[in-house]
Every structure is written in C-alpha cells, then in structure tokens.
Amino acid sequence: FATFQWPNPLLRYADQQLYEAGLDQFVANCLAADNTTVSAQWLRIAYHDMSTHDEEDGTGGLDASIQYELDRPQNVGIGMPTSLLSFAVADTIALGAVLAVAACGGPIIPYSIGRIDATVAGPSTVPEPQQDLASHIASFHRQGFNQTEMIALVACGHTLGGVREEDFPLIVTEDLNLGETDQYLQNTTQNVLVVGPNVTTRSDFRIFSSDGNVTMQSLLSPNTFSETCADLIQRMINTVPSGVSLTDPIGPFNYILNPSTSPTVTMFWTDRQGSFCPSIGCSIQSSGTQTSLLSIISTAQARLSPISKFWFTVDNNDGSESVVVDNGGGGFVVEDDVISMFVDSLRSEEVLVLGASTSFDEFLKLVVAVSKHALLFADANDISATTFLPLSNTLDATPPLLPTLTTTTLQIDESNPSEGGFTFFTTNISTSVAFINLTANAGDATYTQINVDLTGIAFGAVVST
Numbered sequence: 001f002a003t004f005q006w007p008n009p010l011l012r013y014a015d016q017q018l019y020e021a022g023l024d025q026f027v028a029n030c031l032a033a034d035n036t037t038v039s040a041q042w043l044r045i046a047y048h049d050m051s052t053h054d055e056e057d058g059t060g061g062l063d064a065s066i067q068y069e070l071d072r073p074q075n076v077g078i079g080m081p082t083s084l085l086s087f088a089v090a091d092t093i094a095l096g097a098v099l100a101v102a103a104c105g106g107p108i109i110p111y112s113i114g115r116i117d118a119t120v121a122g123p124s125t126v127p128e129p130q131q132d133l134a135s136h137i138a139s140f141h142r143q144g145f146n147q148t149e150m151i152a153l154v155a156c157g158h159t160l161g162g163v164r165e166e167d168f169p170l171i172v173t174e175d176l177n178l179g180e181t182d183q184y185l186q187n188t189t190q191n192v193l194v195v196g197p198n199v200t201t202r203s204d205f206r207i208f209s210s211d212g213n214v215t216m217q218s219l220l221s222p223n224t225f226s227e228t229c230a231d232l233i234q235r236m237i238n239t240v241p242s243g244v245s246l247t248d249p250i251g252p253f254n255y256i257l258n259p260s261t262s263p264t265v266t267m268f269w270t271d272r273q274g275s276f277c278p279s280i281g282c283s284i285q286s287s288g289t290q291t292s293l294l295s296i297i298s299t300a301q302a303r304l305s306p307i308s309k310f311w312f313t314v315d316n317n318d319g320s321e322s323v324v325v326d327n328g329g330g331g332f333v334v335e336d337d338v339i340s341m342f343v344d345s346l347r348s349e350e351v352l353v354l355g356a357s358t359s360f361d362e363f364l365k366l367v368v369a370v371s372k373h374a375l376l377f378a379d380a381n382d383i384s385a386t387t388f389l390p391l392s393n394t395l396d397a398t399p400p401l402l403p404t405l406t407t408t409t410l411q412i413d414e415s416n417p418s419e420g421g422f423t424f425f426t427t428n429i430s431t432s433v434a435f436i437n438l439t440a441n442a443g444d445a446t447y448t449q450i451n452v453d454l455t456g457i458a459f460g461a462v463v464s465t
C-alpha cells in the first residue's frame with residue numbers, strides 16, 4: 001500500500017485485467033486449441049512481439065507491434081490472430097504470457113504494467129528455424145539475452161506447444177509437439193526442431209547443444225527450470241523500448257483479506273468542500289460483487305464527491321480486530337491539482353433503438369464526468385475520447401488486422417445537469433469498443449487517461465423507439 005497512489009487509471013486498468021476481466025479463463029487448465037494450447041499460442045505471440053527489440057538503440061520490444069506484423073512468414077499460424085482477439089494492448093499481451101505459463105503449471109511470473117503500444121510495425125527480426133546458430137546468438141544478443149539465456153529461454157518456451165504442419169510444411173508432415181528438457185537430454189525427444197528429418201531446421205538442436213549441453217543439464221532440476229524460466233520470461237515481457245518505464249510488479253492488493261471469511265472492506269473518505277461528508281468521513285462497504293479494493297474506489301468515485309483523502313478498514317469477520325489501512329495515519333491524500341475525469345458508469349447506458357420493422361440500432365451513450373476543478377483548466381468544449389476497436393472482429397480478414405482508432409469530441413450532456421462539482425460530457429460510441437483514452441485539452445495543458453477499459457464496466461441498458 002505504501003507505493004499505491006490514487007487516482008491511477010493505469011493501476012485501475014491492471015487491477016481490472018488481473019482480477020476482474022477473467023482473461024485467465026481462456027487458458028484455464030492449460031486449455032487445448034488448434035492442436036496445441038491457448039497458453040502456447042499466447043507465449044509465442046509475446047515472444048514474437050518482443051523480439052523486435054534492439055538493445056543497442058533501445059527500439060522495439062513488447063509493444064503490440066505484432067498486430068502490424070501478422071503478414072510476415074515469421075508470424076505464420078492461426079494462434080497469432082486468435083490470440084490478438086483476446087488482447088487489446090501490449091500490457092495484455094504480457095499478461096497473457098504470465099497467465100499462460102501459470103495455467104500450464106509453470107511459475108508465477110511477476111507482472112508489471114506501463115507498456116506503450118507501437119503504432120507501426122517493427123523490424124522483421126523474429127528468429128526462424130532455418131537460420132544458423134551464429135544468427136540466433138546474434139539475434140538474441142540484440143534482444144538483450146546472452147547465449148546461456150538464449151538456450152534457457154528457448155527451452156522454456158518450447159516446453160509448451162508444437163509445430164503445425166499447416167504453418168511449417170517443410171519441417172513437419174503432421175502437427176508435432178515440441179518437448180521437455182529431460183526428453184532432449186535422454187535423446188527421446190520428438191521435438192522436430194531437434195530431431196526432425198530436415199537438418200536445416202533443427203534450430204533447437206543447434207541452440208541447446210551450443211554449449212555442450214551445460215545449460216540444458218542445469219535445467220534438469222525442476223526448481224532451477226522453474227526459477228530460470230520465471231526470470232527469463234519476466235525479462236522477456238519487460239523488454240520495452242527505452243523511455244518506456246514499467247511499474248513495480250503488481251501484487252494482490254487484498255493480501256490482508258481472508259477470502260474464506262467474506263471480509264468487509266469499508267472505504268472512508270473526506271471531501272474537498274467539507275460539507276458533504278460527516279466528520280467521521282463518508283464511507284462505503286464492499287459487497288459481494290466487488291472483487292477488489294479498486295472497484296470499491298471507483299464506486300466511491302461515482303458518488304461524485306471530490307475526494308481530498310481516503311482510507312480503509314478491513315474486517316475479516318473472523319473475530320480478529322479490523323485492520324486500518326490509512327497510509328501510516330495520514331490517509332491517501334489526493335493532490336489538489338489532480339484533474340478528475342472518469343467514465344460515469346451510472347450515467348452511461350447501452351441504448352437499443354428499435355427500428356420500424358425488425359431492425360435495430362445499438363450504441364453506448366458514454367457519459368464522462370469531469371470535475372469542476374478540471375474545468376478551471378479545461379475548456380468545456382474540449383473533452384475528447386479516442387475509442388479503440390482492437391481488431392476487425394472476423395478471423396478471415398486479411399492481415400495486418402489493424403485496430404480502429406476514432407477520436408470524438410464530447411458534448412455537454414443536457415440530460416445530466418452538473419452535480420457534486422462535476423460536469424457531464426457525452427458522446428455515442430459503438431458497443432464493441434473495448435478501450436478508450438480520454439483527453440481534456442486546455443491551451444497548452446493536456447490531461448489524459450489512457451486504456452480506460454469499458455469491457456470491465458457494467459452499464460445500464462435502455463430500449464428506445
């Protein structure tokens with residue numbers, strides 16, 4: 001809690017992805033798909049996205065540039081576009097790798113956020129099986145990994161999944177699994193990148209044996225394997241262009257909670273005016289539908305009281321004394337110059353407009369609350385939303401499957417008069433929009449909230465004719 005600063009839309013988003021979005025359901029129990037596993041597809045895409053990195057000039061890395069690179073032979077395979085249907089941004093591709101590894105019994109890899117999405121393709125630098133050892137060593141060196149790390153990272157990655165005949169007809173004549181370290185060392189592996197009939201594409205053999213199998217031997221110990229893979233895959237997903245900084249790993253905020261006793265979390269806050277909250281502070285309690293502290297915060301935020309500071313009590317309902325989480329006594333103080341702007345889930349609604357016959361039109365009436373404080377800086381007419389449609393929703397569209405970005409200026413919402421120090425702005429957007437960036441412009445100053453995840457917000461619905 002010491003480093004937790006509020007408001008922080010990025011953390012809110014990560015919290016939502018980790019604990020609420022249910023992305024882990026797609027890989028649960030190492031789920032099978034397309035003759036392999038979803039996990040294998042997710043780990044491979046993370047590596048391919050990251051392997052555009054150039055350690056020397058600080059370009060490329062895990063930046064979602066892969067979505068612009070799907071037309072390259074290096075990125076062949078149905079797993080690529082299907083995986084992208086589950087991810088929207090670079091942070092989710094990284095999270096996918098974390099969830100994928102954990103779901104197949106691998107280690108828990110610490111997860112940090114803050115990756116920035118590329119808007120164009122990176123270089124074609126994904127290693128390919130027909131390249132020689134020297135090229136692979138050079139390639140991994142460019143990506144920031146030495147030879148030993150290359151051997152281990154490939155071994156970690158190729159524990160999952162396989163080679164598909166459809167993608168690599170020159171390597172396999174049927175879909176075949178890659179393999180385990182011990183099988184490689186005992187010469188029982190079926191991994192075609194080790195023992196396949198096509199010698200040229202035995203890249204795993206050349207890589208694994210390149211130090212006389214010393215690294216592969218060391219990976220025989222399950223603990224060493226697990227720790228090494230956790231470390232290298234964490235480095236892999238944290239490889240980002242220079243200038244991009246990632247947060248400390250995100251842990252569960254609810255570590256003081258005892259989930260088995262249905263704890264009650266109460267959030268207290270005082271408001272800026274000193275008129276709305278009683279002296280003990282305003283408060284709101286957790287409910288069964290709120291799975292994280294941060295979702296309680298957003299509910300409190302939706303109560304429209306500009307907050308000056310907040311704190312929590314946690315009652316584990318197990319007879320133990322309740323815990324006060326108040327930032328060492330001072331509460332979590334909200335800086336005075338914070339501009340408050342958020343998607344108002346209570347006022348936004350999905351609208352279904354019934355047409356004359358059987359036709360209907362559907363859209364989301366997006367309502368954004370902007371604090372009066374923000375309006376001191378922001379021109380009332382200058383709030384805009386950039387909506388992000390991750391992919392054209394069809395699988396057979398021809399790559400590259402580009403996201404659709406649309407920027408709209410919001411209008412004052414006539415149906416929601418100002419209240420509690422907030423003014424409401426609105427626009428209609430597609431119900432398929434997954435993410436939006438909000439921007440308030442005031443002369444030279446710009447305030448943005450990026451990656452506001454609409455998929456995690458429950459909106460009310462109305463039917464109109």
Ligand code: HEM
Nearest residue numbers: 036040041043044047077127128129157161162163164167
């Ligand atoms: C020299 C480096 C590498 C080469 C030449 C290489 C090559 C390949 C090839 C040819 C396939 C088969 C893909 C298909 O049939 O569609 C594959 C699969 C895979 N690779 Fe690699 N790879 C390399 C490094 C890595 C690394 C570093 C990772 C991750 C840490 C990784 C993760 C995977 C995974 C998980 C699969 C299985 C995908 C699935 O089953 O859908 N690879 N690799």
